Amino acid sequence: MSQQYSEDAIRTLDWKEHIRRRPGMYIGKLGDGSYQDDGIYVLLKEVMDNSIDEYMMGFGKKIDVTVQDGQVTIRDFGRGIPLGKVIDVASKMNTGAKYDSKVFKKSVGLNGVGIKAVNALSTIFTVTAFRDGECKKVEFSKGDVIKDYEIEPTSEENGTFVSFCPDAEIFEKYNFRDEYIEPLLRNYTYLNAGLAINYNGKTYKSKNGLLDLLNENMTSPGIYPLIHLQAEDFEVALTHGNQYGEEYYTFVNGQHTTQGGTHQIAFREALVKTVREFYNKNFDVSDIRTGVIAAISIKIEEPVFESQTKTKLGSKDMGPNGPSVRNYVSDFIKKELDNFLHRNTETAELLMRKILESEKERKAISGIQKLAKERAKKVSLHNKKLRDCRVHYSSNNEDAPNSSIFITEGDSASGSITKARSVNTQAVFSLKGKPLNSYGLTRKVVYENEEFNLLQAALNIEDGLETLRYNHVIIATDADVDGMHIRLLLITFFLQFFPELVKNGHLYILQTPLFRVRNKKKTIYCYSDEEKDKAIKSLGANPEITRFKGLGEISPDEFKHFIGKDVRLEPVRMRKEDAVSQLLSFYMGKNTPDRQNFIIDNLVVEEDPA
Template identity: 80%
Template sequence: MQSSQNTQNYSEDAIRTLDWKEHIRKRPGMYIGKLGDGTFADDGIYVLLKEVMDNSIDEFMMGNGKKIEVTLSEDGRVTVRDFGRGIPLGKVIDVASKMNTGAKYDSKAFKKSVGLNGVGIKAVNALSTMFNVQAYRDGQTKRVEFCRGEVVTDHEITMSPDKNGTFIEFTPDTTIFENYKFQEEYIETLLKNYTYLNKGLAIVFNGRVFQSKNGLLDLLNENMDSEPLYPVIQLADEDLEIAITHGNQYGEEYYTFVNGQHTTQGGTHLIAFREAYVKTIREFYNKNFDVSDIRTGIIAAISIKIEEPVFESQTKTKLGSKDMGPEGPSVRNYVLDMITEKLDNFLHKNADSADILHKKILESEKERKAISGIKKLARDRAKKVSLHNKKLRDCRTHYTSNKEEKLDSSIFITEGDSASGSITKARNVNSQAVFSLKGKPLNSYGLTRKVVYENEEFNLLQAALDIEDGLETLRYNHVIIATDADVDGMHIRLLLLTFFLQFFPELVKNGHLYILQTPLFRVRNKKKTYYCYSEEERDQAVKKVGAKPEITRFKGLGEISPDEFKHFIGKDIRLEQVRLKKDVPVKDLLSFYMGKNTPDRQDFIIDNLVIEEDLVKEIEAIK
């Protein structure tokens, strides 16, 4: 009987086919990854801009138009105007609203394009309340206006004096991107990267001009926070450009691109580079150096052009292609051959750089051997603990998985059992993990990597994140410091920041480290409850509640019940990304954090790290 009922429920009437815009709106994650509200650089609203920009960049790469104009309005409207060939006037509607339609299916026209699936611009159209596209070609223009993928106005072709090209404007749909807000610095980083990869291209953003003369060299100079140990090495051929140097830091720092797309999770091209670099260095110095000694402190940018690239997801953050094209060599062999020849030649011709690099490798080797004993013990200890690690309450989906949900993977680093208990009970077990600290972690300022293995808590944290050998195995996209909003909480926060900045700076530079904001006050009456993150919000809530409000000051995370906590770590989570400003060396930053107290210390912290403004008083108390 049950089987018969199930069969009736699953009848022909239950099968329906969504049209293109319905499918995109129902399953946006399939097309743009996560949604978000603009808090993170990989949130969907930036992917929308990127999809529009990619088309304009492809035009430039084909030799059409040297300028792209981008504007962002206060109301969240974005415009992009390029000066390429312009969409053929008779195909404007098709290009913007018909799946699998576009010039990129003709590999002769777009041989090494970013997007080959004809989906990107349609996704922007379907996910915008206003999407207008206007093409200019040879003295004529055609404009079509859409709303959520539906044609609103199809204008006739008219004459126009404007230069050839395409103009697109869109406003993200607030029913999908709730309470979104563009962060200009994320847009600037995106646009600057386009200019580093396309020398000669000028991008004008709200009147500011971004342009690069030296390509990846400019990119490294923009992102390095201290002087390189030796001048940046630039190597290039037709389809591969590389810039390499080393800094006095731990870890490995990479910026990788495929056909202009920033592959933040690397892929086959990065794997090939890391292998080729080690092989070349070993052969040049004729010594079988350890891989970690060769690569620690490396800062490199890799840009490769591939025919019909295959990415591991629609958001194109990780390259899956194994070959340069249908008839080309493998990515591995291509990168290996280029680096083996050109890096070897460079080192032979530049003895000063070769000597500095050799010294850096020997110093790393000396430190590694000095801690090899304690490192082995620590690894064994971590393996035993990992089976029943009481500090870690893990989640199901990790950043290393192939699921789209991996972008939501997070780990909260909390202090004490009460705080971790509330978060553990309120968290999403699919995507949110919790790591509990005993109390204040060790001040690691000025210490070597040895302390990471000697200190059980640091070692277990490193193992939980799985970042000992680099970010390729990082298990969580968001590493979130969740401490109380008091003096002790701020101190723990600074100690953790010191740990990450000193030993894993690439975690910070790649935008994975965050601070959790939790409400300082709860204001309520019998009908309404407001959670307030500042005194100003509290005062506004008191006015809304009216007479006899009940006001609670949360002094610690443990005071917030799990039922309440789920509101603060769910879709309305407030996170502040820890970001480093240019021209502020990490070593200088650390000396202000955890070195001697100086009169400038408070101001320096506030100026150079994004923190909760409401905690300025707590920082003052630490001085």
């Protein structure tokens, strides 16, 4: 019998209950801290954004941040929350100074939700406001007030202190990682030149803003010196590198928009238009933009984002009464970049040479590109290599951050993953064997090689990352020599032709267990010899030990444990010190004596367990 749809069936969740039941609506995916877009980093950001807004308004020159044993503390030296409003600001929805555009004209957290979400999703959440010789402290747990302290005199400087521990019931076995926190804090300093952020004893500070950001992050050298252009509400630093694809670091009011949005689209259009007019030549769009490396920061009144986690800007205008983002960026770039190129003839010549080289290469592959696109279109109607999922990263779905694609080799491994996967968020792409070694080849190979062409089409990244269909691109190969070689070949392909995919943290290696140790009562999967030894000890006398030689040996029933909520993914990361061209030439180039010696020195012969 169907339930009665009556007034009794309709209930309103209070604010904290709603956040705790549907956290994805407020902070994106949950996660345990293994990935840079996991929810615990969004919590840290929500609190930081309030402190940054104070700095942007001219209050406080430093922010102290500590993360220890799962607890985060953030102390800014701004004006401090008005003492009578501390409880309201931390626990009443749609309460905050940011509704008054005069006070917080171009801030990020405009929805009045941020700090409340942190409060509701933390077991302990403490906020203390210091203001003009007085302080007010309130302690919460899961959004409820535990202790409301009286206002007391203080000798502390003005500002706000927030401390929180994410709720382990919601963020299971979470762990904050410095490798994700440090870039986040560094970005704040690049966007707020002069601000000092002290994090666990280290101080981050930037003198030259976006110039410093590019100098710190570029993995291939620019072919001309960095161009740096600034206005009150817009700043850009750019160059071109000898790489395929485009590399962008974009920000709105200090928020890192990893998925771009209207400001990035406007910049790309403006760059093409300005370059064409400066040289008075109708260059192809892709010839101008191939190899561009740019950092863009824009300040907008009341920005609109396409998701709660604010990774993609949706605003069409600079503010309620301002010009469109497109016109504003176009006018700025037209004037400032045009002036710069006129004044710096050497840079203008180097840029021209780069465009002509790109044009030459594009024309050489245009015929095969057209054929390849037609072939991919036919195949996509019935692409046996791709078993797609329902939710894609480029969609507005709550599950979009969880969208993944496993790139596997061999029918048995593909079959196991396909049967075990979540059809909602996990896709599978099957390779028929070892992919081609693309090292040293031109982009022509992406279209000539059917497998690469179909992989590019499946990911939908031919024209950039804005249309990327999966947040996690996962290489799932055996842990033997052949599997390692396939990993290297795929990483080479992405580094050569789509470095921005790696740069933006989308490429991962799937870790699968090497051993299964079990007795009649318990099964333990082990990812290393150390874990195996520990499991043998814990299970006692004579457990059964199985060594997995390949993914195809793992049954779908077991595989679901390794690609479900406990999935172990190793990110493929690039830093400035990783000289991509040198890495690739060492591992994937001709067999040099150096490489042979390296392989011999690092060869490990593993024996099967007795």
